[in-house]
Amino acid sequence: MAEFLQHCLNALILGGTYALLGIGLTLIFGIMKVVNFTHGELYTFGAYMVFFFVMVLGVNFFVGIAAAMILGIVLGALIEFVLLRPLRGASIDTTMLVMIGAWIALQNLEQFTWSGIAKSIDHPFPVEPLVLGPVSVSWIRIFVFLFALTLIAGTYFLINRTKLGKAMRATFQDRDTAALMGVNINHICTATFALGSSLAAAAGALLGPVFIVMPTMGDGAALKAFAIVILGGLGSIIGATVGGFILALVEELGAGYISSGYRDAMGFGLIIIILVYKPTGLFALKERIG
Amino acid sequence: MSRWFTVAWVAFLFSIPIWMTDLYFLHILITTGIFTIAAISLNLLLGYAGQLSLGHVAFFGIGAYTSALVSLGFDLEISDSYTLVFDPQPVWLAFVSGIFVSGLFGWFIGKIAFKVRGAYFVIVTISFAEVVRLISLNWIDLTEGPMALNNIPPFTLGVPGLWEQTFYQKIPNYYLVLVITIIAYIIVRRLVLSRAGRAMIALRENEALASSVGIDVTRYLILATIVASAIAGAAGGLYTHYIRIVDPDIFLFIYTVTMVIMVVTGGKGSLAGPVVGGIIFGILPELLREVASPEVQWIIYGVFMIAIVFFLPKGIVPALTAWWADRFKSDGHGSKAVRDSR
Amino acid sequence: MNTTATDSAPILSIENMAVHFGGLVAVSGLNFVVHEKKIVSLIGPNGAGKTTAFNVITGFLKPTEGTVRHRGTSLNGLRPNEIAERGVVRTFQKTSVFDGSTVYDNVLTGLHLRGKSRSWEILLNLSRVRTEERRLRETATEILDLVGLLGRSRELASDLPYGEQRLLEVAVALSAEPSLLLLDEPVSGMNPSETENFMEFVSRIRDRGTTILLVEHDMRMVMGVSDRVIVLNQGTVIAEGTPTEIQHNPEVIRAYLGRGSADA
Numbered sequence: 001m002a003e004f005l006q007h008c009l010n011a012l013i014l015g016g017t018y019a020l021l022g023i024g025l026t027l028i029f030g031i032m033k034v035v036n037f038t039h040g041e042l043y044t045f046g047a048y049m050v051f052f053f054v055m056v057l058g059v060n061f062f063v064g065i066a067a068a069m070i071l072g073i074v075l076g077a078l079i080e081f082v083l084l085r086p087l088r089g090a091s092i093d094t095t096m097l098v099m100i101g102a103w104i105a106l107q108n109l110e111q112f113t114w115s116g117i118a119k120s121i122d123h124p125f126p127v128e129p130l131v132l133g134p135v136s137v138s139w140i141r142i143f144v145f146l147f148a149l150t151l152i153a154g155t156y157f158l159i160n161r162t163k164l165g166k167a168m169r170a171t172f173q174d175r176d177t178a179a180l181m182g183v184n185i186n187h188i189c190t191a192t193f194a195l196g197s198s199l200a201a202a203a204g205a206l207l208g209p210v211f212i213v214m215p216t217m218g219d220g221a222a223l224k225a226f227a228i229v230i231l232g233g234l235g236s237i238i239g240a241t242v243g244g245f246i247l248a249l250v251e252e253l254g255a256g257y258i259s260s261g262y263r264d265a266m267g268f269g270l271i272i273i274i275l276v277y278k279p280t281g282l283f284a285l286k287e288r289i290g
Numbered sequence: 291m292s293r294w295f296t297v298a299w300v301a302f303l304f305s306i307p308i309w310m311t312d313l314y315f316l317h318i319l320i321t322t323g324i325f326t327i328a329a330i331s332l333n334l335l336l337g338y339a340g341q342l343s344l345g346h347v348a349f350f351g352i353g354a355y356t357s358a359l360v361s362l363g364f365d366l367e368i369s370d371s372y373t374l375v376f377d378p379q380p381v382w383l384a385f386v387s388g389i390f391v392s393g394l395f396g397w398f399i400g401k402i403a404f405k406v407r408g409a410y411f412v413i414v415t416i417s418f419a420e421v422v423r424l425i426s427l428n429w430i431d432l433t434e435g436p437m438a439l440n441n442i443p444p445f446t447l448g449v450p451g452l453w454e455q456t457f458y459q460k461i462p463n464y465y466l467v468l469v470i471t472i473i474a475y476i477i478v479r480r481l482v483l484s485r486a487g488r489a490m491i492a493l494r495e496n497e498a499l500a501s502s503v504g505i506d507v508t509r510y511l512i513l514a515t516i517v518a519s520a521i522a523g524a525a526g527g528l529y530t531h532y533i534r535i536v537d538p539d540i541f542l543f544i545y546t547v548t549m550v551i552m553v554v555t556g557g558k559g560s561l562a563g564p565v566v567g568g569i570i571f572g573i574l575p576e577l578l579r580e581v582a583s584p585e586v587q588w589i590i591y592g593v594f595m596i597a598i599v600f601f602l603p604k605g606i607v608p609a610l611t612a613w614w615a616d617r618f619k620s621d622g623h624g625s626k627a628v629r630d631s632r
Numbered sequence: 633m634n635t636t637a638t639d640s641a642p643i644l645s646i647e648n649m650a651v652h653f654g655g656l657v658a659v660s661g662l663n664f665v666v667h668e669k670k671i672v673s674l675i676g677p678n679g680a681g682k683t684t685a686f687n688v689i690t691g692f693l694k695p696t697e698g699t700v701r702h703r704g705t706s707l708n709g710l711r712p713n714e715i716a717e718r719g720v721v722r723t724f725q726k727t728s729v730f731d732g733s734t735v736y737d738n739v740l741t742g743l744h745l746r747g748k749s750r751s752w753e754i755l756l757n758l759s760r761v762r763t764e765e766r767r768l769r770e771t772a773t774e775i776l777d778l779v780g781l782l783g784r785s786r787e788l789a790s791d792l793p794y795g796e797q798r799l800l801e802v803a804v805a806l807s808a809e810p811s812l813l814l815l816d817e818p819v820s821g822m823n824p825s826e827t828e829n830f831m832e833f834v835s836r837i838r839d840r841g842t843t844i845l846l847v848e849h850d851m852r853m854v855m856g857v858s859d860r861v862i863v864l865n866q867g868t869v870i871a872e873g874t875p876t877e878i879q880h881n882p883e884v885i886r887a888y889l890g891r892g893s894a895d896a
Contacts, residue, residue: 480757484765486751502713502805517751
């Protein structure tokens with residue numbers, strides 16, 4: 001029983017960051033209809049930025065995380081402006097191929113810059129875990145969890161209670177009508193991509209210190225993000241959040257009770273099953289045609 | 291022009307081992323050929339049927355592993371009391387089973403994946419390849435996992451007892467790969483220029499319209515997938531009996547990406563596209579080996595693909611074909627004249 | 633498929649069709665019949681449910697209620713390609729051609745149902761495949777000649793001027809050899825002379841034995857070419873009859889001008 005609780009607790013902690021990844025991607029996917037293969041690279045970027053600021057420049061840990069998120073916004077906006085804006089109106093295949101090219105270029109740039117050796121990031125939290133009865137959790141992970149929750153809440157607030165969010169939701173519902181009502185689609189797209197990217201960077205920044213930092217860390221993260229988007233339904237923040245926690249839970253329990261080697265496969269197996277029975281995902285806001 | 295060009299080109303390819311003494315370069319040509327076959331197969335699905343299938347390496351790998359396992363034989367503990375013992379089979383039979391099993395998986399995944407479209411479909415295909423990779427990594431009893439299957443027998447043709455020819459050396463393997471490449475090309479060509487091919491192109495260009503004139507969209511999508519996966523399985527089989535060692539890394543997404551880059555830059559939806567793309571991306575890494583590290587090479591490829599999508603969206607072969615045609619179009623109804631008058 | 637169809641037998645019957653989208657009622661209690669070898673027009677103000685009815689008939693939309701019958705057989709639950717196989721083919725409101733293909737290939741693709749080659753036969757390049765291919769190509773040339781687009785064969789469908797694209801659309805639909813052809817606003821955007829040509833073209837198709845069900849707003853086309861007119865408003869039939877009868881029907885006038893103004 002204690003083992004079960006520990007798994008649930010781990011899942012809770014991990015789920016928060018997974019949710020960030022998923023929310024970022026579902027926004028980009030949903031509003032811009034772009035298969036964003038660079039999402040994983042923003043995750044990696046976030047982790048490397050924290051490494052750079054904290055380990056190389058010696059900056060304060062929390063400032064490092066903030067810096068990573070801000071740079072995530074910048075990189076996201078840059079990618080959107082240079083690669084996606086000129087292709088506005090092109091088919092989904094075309095943008096997808098460009099994103100694949102960008103993903104390859106970015107990942108190898110990371111590898112070139114930082115070399116393939118894994119890096120670790122020091123953090124200011126006590127190493128001794130907090131013991132709560134039968135379960136234990138490390139302080140850094142508690143921080144990660146709380147910070148992730150804050151970001152999720154913040155994003156939810158942004159999308160549902162601000163003017164910018166309203167414009168984004170309108171663009172998601174019906175781009176043409178939104179444009180007719182005065183929404184600047186170009187700005188919204190850049191903002192969406194930047195926001196989504198910074199959430200991915202945040203996830204990387206938070207998990208970098210928990211695990212280790214490698215140039216290929218983004219690939220697994222990207223696949224999980226895709227899984228979460230499908231699980232939760234395109235465009236649904238709540239869906240992505242719940243999806244993130246569900247995926248973390250499935251992974252934890254699957255790895256704990258079935259086999260740890262197949263941990264990553266759990267998520268995919270889950271997606272494929274869900275898609276077969278409910279192709280729109282668990283919480284989809286818009287019904288698919290056909 | 292094209293028929294003579296093709297004959298000359300094929301004759302040239304057949305002549306290479308006669309005058310090319312550098313065996314290492316021959317090896318490069320062989321691996322390039324294997325990847326080209328995979329690219330030709332992906333082109334059917336991605337270029338002609340227009341499906342963003344990004345799990346294609348799974349079929350390549352399944353073909354490779356199946357052929358390896360059938361030719362090596364394996365023991366599988368089904369339960370505590372029963373162990374399935376599979377004896378090694380002749381290589382040509384293993385090769386054929388690899389094709390068959392890949393095709394089967396293609397059919398199976400097609401039935402599932404095509405329930406969804408667009409971006410969801412992309413994700414399902416990627417997930418499928420990842421799942422297969424993880425299975426090959428973890429099902430050590432069958433696949434040896436990361437320890438790899440090795441000592442895989444080389445290709446053997448013939449009837450045991452009567453006559454046998456084993457392909458240990460590079461030159462016979464080169465011809466084997468060349469012949470299979472030509473066969474793969476002919477298969478795709480026949481399909482694409484037929485009624486079935488028109489149906490595939492139609493469903494890519496306008497699915498609703500295709501449906502309205504009686505084209506069973508799902509049926510042709512699945513047909514494209516089966517043929518594409520079977521051919522990819524053949525490429526995998528060639529790989530396994532040439533390199534003679536296979537491990538789960540064969541399922542890495544980066545290989546799908548390589549195939550996609552070959553198809554897209556060469557020209558998706560054109561017959562020669564994947565061949566040109568395959569040659570470029572098979573040989574280019576060798577040429578660049580001295581001057582650029584792998585990471586830098588990949589950065590170049592990534593940027594190159596972006597550039598192609600921006601500037602030559604149809605790919606190199608269609609761009610060259612259009613340029614060539616424009617040079618010779620002089621009658622009043624030429625396509626160039628019509629375009630200019632719009 | 634029924635073999636004999638007399639001139640007055642219904643080729644299409646819509647029985648109690650209803651289509652609800654969530655709370656919105658697009659079509660309700662829709663009943664009408666189309667007879668063999670006639671040109672019937674479906675008219676009505678925007679939102680009356682005409683394209684919705686088309687979508688249901690051709691299998692692109694599932695009705696909430698009701699049955700669609702083609703020569704007595706129900707089409708309910710069939711997919712669009714199965715319905716096309718039975719001889720019911722449609723065009724689309726928004727110009728729909730295979731835009732990356734040539735005019736010739738568009739029609740050749742439309743001839744899909746007229747071919748029977750199986751995949752394995754194609755791969756082996758059997759002679760019956762080659763013969764069939766030759767026959768299909770000849771038929772494509774005939775059809776293009778019939779609609780007057782033969783000179784444009786090698787051009788890309790997307791390069792054609794608008795009027796000719798719409799003509800191509802109909803040519804492609806005809807290639808599928810329909811017994812019932814559904815045309816969705818075929819002359820919208822055409823100038824008067826193009827419309828005249830099209831009206832004549834449609835009559836020729838009817839004379840060659842194909843029944844036509846037409847959705848149109850262009851009244852000159854509707855009145856000039858129809859044997860019968862059915863008027864829809866708010867998802868149900870409010871009137872039907874010959875063009876002349878419809879022109880003078882007060883219900884119809886009221887539907888088009890709106891409730892406020894026709895109150896007398």
